[in-house]
Structures are given as C-alpha cells and as structure tokens.
Amino acid sequence: MVVPPWLPVxxxxYGGLEHVVAGLVDALVERGHAVTLFGAGPRHGTRARFVPTCPDIQYPRLGESLPELAHLAQVRHLVDPAEFDLVHDHTTIGPLVAGRRAVPTVATVHGNPVGEYGVVLGDADRGVGLVAISHTQRRLNPTLPWLGTVHNALDIADVPHKTEPGRGPVLWLARFSPDKGPDLAIRACRAAGLPLILAGKCNEPAERRYYEQVIAPMVGDDVTVVFDADREAALRMLVDARCLIMPIQWDEPFGMVILEAMATGTPVVALDRGAVRxxxxxGVTGLVCDGPDDxxxxLRRVAELEPGECVAHVARNFSTATMARGYEGVYRGFLGGPEHVATGRPVPVAAR
Known part of the structure; x- marks a missing residue:
C-alpha cells in the first residue's frame, strides 16, 4: 500500500485520503492479508507493517513534484516481486511510473480525472488498473482503464454520535476554497436566520489569500471561524451541529466529510454536485438542493431528520469491511484469481 509522503496515516x-487508507489497511489485515504500508515520517497508526521512504513527513513541500517522485523511486526499489503480490497506489504520479515496477499495480484515483490529472492518467501504463471512488467520478472520464468502483469508507467504531437532533450552529467543514462554497454557506445561513461555524483548513498560501480577500469581509457576529481544527475538534463540532452544509461548486468525486457528518448523526444539506447523491x-440523511436559493x-427543515438514520446509513453502506471486500474483488479480478492474493508471506524489508 503506497500513500503520498505528505501526511502520516x-x-x-485534515487528510481524507490518509483516513481512507488507514481504514482500508486495518480492514485488510483483519481479513488475513499481509499488508506493508509505504509512506514517510517516523510514525504510523495502522496494523500494517510500516516502511518509511524518508524520515520526515513532507507536508512543508506539498505542491512540489520531487518529494513524491523520490518517494515512488524508493518504493520501486523496495518492492520485490518475490515477496509482494500487488501494489495498491494512492499517489497522484503513481499511475504514470507504475509501469517500471516488477509487481502489478492497482491505483485508486482520488481526484477528478479531467484536465491535467486526466492527461496523466490517460498516459499511464496500460498494465496499471485504475479504481474509481464513485460512479460520478468514473463518468467524468469513461475512457480510462477502470477496473471498478469502490466507495471510500469510514470506521465508525470510535466516532461519537448523537441520538437527538443537534442544537448547535450549522457547520461548514472543508478547506478555504471557492470550490467549497464558504461564501454561499454564509449567505444561506443568514437568509435562514441561523448561526454558522466555518471550520476550515487554511494553512496554504492560496487558502489564506482566499480567506483574507473573500471570506473575512463577509464574517459577522453570526459567523464563528475555526482554523485548522484537528480531528477530535472536528468530530465534536459535527456532533453539536444542526447540520453540515456542503454548498460545493465543483464535481467533487466523493466527500469524506459527508460520511463523517452522517456517522455522528448529523444530516447534510448540500448542493447537487459531484457524488453527493x-x-x-x-429526505433521510440529508437534503439535496438544486441551487443556492434552496x-x-x-437548513430550516433539516432538523426534522433522525440522527439514527444517518448513523445506520453509514454503517450499512460505507463500512471499512465493505470497502475491503470491494478491493479484494478488484485485486483478484486484476491478478486473475484468488490464488494470487493474500499469501501471507513475510516481507523482508526494514519496518517500523
């Protein structure tokens, strides 16, 4: 399992990709697979064998290409075909360089497969199998060599949840970007007469510029701003919230925050974009709106929805066990049969 070198797992x-991979790794180990996680930094928190390709997390260099390329070059030298059946790659550049590996590669596409990213994916080695995280994402570029679609998932075992509708403010939880619609969230809550918490990732230059130039002038007494909340704080805000508002302005291929909200019993009010539906x-776990005027x-009606329905929906449809079973099917289909997967052989590389 190969993740980008930017964050721990x-x-x-913040880090939806890394949360998904952590859940997938642990679910695969639980199902008897021998999993080695290749990442960066001194620590990890999964049940996999961990192999760091460099001693430090590379988040300060996020946006540069060389850290990820160097990470993938190290992975290529560490992956021995005598010891591994399959590489599951979650990096951006991975599909482009995977053809040089001696072990077959499946790559999950975590972004929108269009534009420059679509060019990279379209030029990937034909021996690399791509996995979509939603049917919406797959339809955006149907000509790519898709193996299948496996929805992201959430381990809800440690997620706190409520049994009564939340009485707190409406919550917007995302990174500060026009794609995420924080300006629309402010306008909608003001029109509804409801207080709002903007809890946003705001530690990259583009995010800070957008907040300072567009959002800060809109903030009043009815809006509370929280920057760069950790996961524990984000879950507390979700539990307390009346609802999560998702006025997205792009075709988001998934949206892990939607699962996190529903897992806490908090319904979602969202615009009908991307994979929201x-x-x-x-009408059960949220309300999907055609446009900002809706x-x-x-926001006024959403308090009528039952928290228990939200939690049950995530448990039934988006568990890590379900995700692991979906990927097992992809792995076996890609490799030609179940006898090629989960040999349980030890991996003789330096691990932590």
Whole structure:
C-alpha cells in the first residue's frame, strides 16, 4: 500500500485520503492479508507493517513534484516481486511510473480525472488498473482503464454520535476554497436566520489569500471561524451541529466529510454536485438542493431528520469491511484469481 509522503496515516487532522487508507489497511489485515504500508515520517497508526521512504513527513513541500517522485523511486526499489503480490497506489504520479515496477499495480484515483490529472492518467501504463471512488467520478472520464468502483469508507467504531437532533450552529467543514462554497454557506445561513461555524483548513498560501480577500469581509457576529481544527475538534463540532452544509461548486468525486457528518448523526444539506447523491439519502440523511436559493429552506427543515438514520446509513453502506471486500474483488479480478492474493508471506524489508 503506497500513500503520498505528505501526511502520516492516519493523519491527526485534515487528510481524507490518509483516513481512507488507514481504514482500508486495518480492514485488510483483519481479513488475513499481509499488508506493508509505504509512506514517510517516523510514525504510523495502522496494523500494517510500516516502511518509511524518508524520515520526515513532507507536508512543508506539498505542491512540489520531487518529494513524491523520490518517494515512488524508493518504493520501486523496495518492492520485490518475490515477496509482494500487488501494489495498491494512492499517489497522484503513481499511475504514470507504475509501469517500471516488477509487481502489478492497482491505483485508486482520488481526484477528478479531467484536465491535467486526466492527461496523466490517460498516459499511464496500460498494465496499471485504475479504481474509481464513485460512479460520478468514473463518468467524468469513461475512457480510462477502470477496473471498478469502490466507495471510500469510514470506521465508525470510535466516532461519537448523537441520538437527538443537534442544537448547535450549522457547520461548514472543508478547506478555504471557492470550490467549497464558504461564501454561499454564509449567505444561506443568514437568509435562514441561523448561526454558522466555518471550520476550515487554511494553512496554504492560496487558502489564506482566499480567506483574507473573500471570506473575512463577509464574517459577522453570526459567523464563528475555526482554523485548522484537528480531528477530535472536528468530530465534536459535527456532533453539536444542526447540520453540515456542503454548498460545493465543483464535481467533487466523493466527500469524506459527508460520511463523517452522517456517522455522528448529523444530516447534510448540500448542493447537487459531484457524488453527493451517491452518499446522501435525500429526505433521510440529508437534503439535496438544486441551487443556492434552496439552501435556506433546507437548513430550516433539516432538523426534522433522525440522527439514527444517518448513523445506520453509514454503517450499512460505507463500512471499512465493505470497502475491503470491494478491493479484494478488484485485486483478484486484476491478478486473475484468488490464488494470487493474500499469501501471507513475510516481507523482508526494514519496518517500523
């Protein structure tokens, strides 16, 4: 299992990809597979054997290409075909360089497979199998060599949840970007007469510029701003919230925060973009709106939804065990049969 070198697995705060991989790794180990996790930094928190390709997390260099390329070059030298059946790659550049590995590679596409990213994926070695995280994502570029679709998942065992509707403010939880619609969240909550918490990732230059130039002038007494909340704080805010608002302005391929909200018993009010309808049961676990003008009314009505339905929906459809079974099917289909997978052989590399 190969993750980018930017964050630990699982991360202490922001990092949807890393949370998904942590859940997948532990579920695969639980099902009897021998998993080695290749990442960066001194620590990890999964049940996998951990092999760091460099001693430090590379988050300060996020946005540069060389850290990920060097990480993948190290992985290529460490992956011995005598010891591994399969590489599951979660990096951006991985599909482009995977053809040089001596071990077959399956790659999960975590972003939108269009534009420059689509060019990279379209030029990947034909022996690399791609996995979509939603049917919506897959439809955006149907010509890619997709093996299948496996939804992301969440381990809800340690997620606190409520049994009564939340009485706190509406919560927006994302990174500060126009794609995430924090300006629309402010306008919708003001129109509905409801307080709002903007809890946003704001530690990259583009995020800080957007907040300072666009969002800060809109903030008033009815809006509370929380920067860079860790996971524990984010879960507390979700439990207390009336609902999560998702006024997204792009075709988001998944949306882990939607699962996290529903797992705490908090319904979702979202615009109908991306994979929202694959995740939310309209009228049961949230309300899906056609446009921004529909958001205020939905924010008023959403308190009628039952928290227990939200939690049960995640448990039934987005468990880590379900995700692991989905990937097992992908692995076996890609390699040609179950006899090629889960040999349980030890991996003779330096591990922590």
């Amino acid at each position: 699982p991360p202490p705060g 694959e995740l939310v049961r309209p 958001l205020p009314g939905a």
